[in-house]
Amino acid sequence: MSVTFQPALYYEVTARDNNQDCVNYEQTFTVPQFYSNAGTNCFVTCGLCGQHMEILTATLLDPQPEVS
Ligand SMILES: [Zn+2]
Incomplete structure (x- = not known):
């Protein structure tokens, strides 16, 4: 996986389905x-x-969302 995440943060992520058998392919x-x-x-x-998608991009949210 080329995208790395820092722990305990929120990101906007784009991901692609690489399963040829899936309509989301x-x-x-x-x-x-x-x-x-x-x-x-x-x-x-x-x-x-139900398969894992390939994560293409991950953009750190700035500011981070408020979560209570
Ligand atoms: Zn799928």
Whole structure:
């Protein structure tokens, strides 16, 4: 994975489904508020095929969203 995450931060992430058997194949999705958790094992999962998408970009949100 070429994209790296720092732990415990929110990112805007774009991800692409590379599963040829999925109707989302080669479609790109944006996750506007993606939490990095520990900074590892950050995955975007396709809601249809259940496979991990390839994360293309991750932009640190600035400012970080207020979460209570
Ligand atoms: Zn899929």
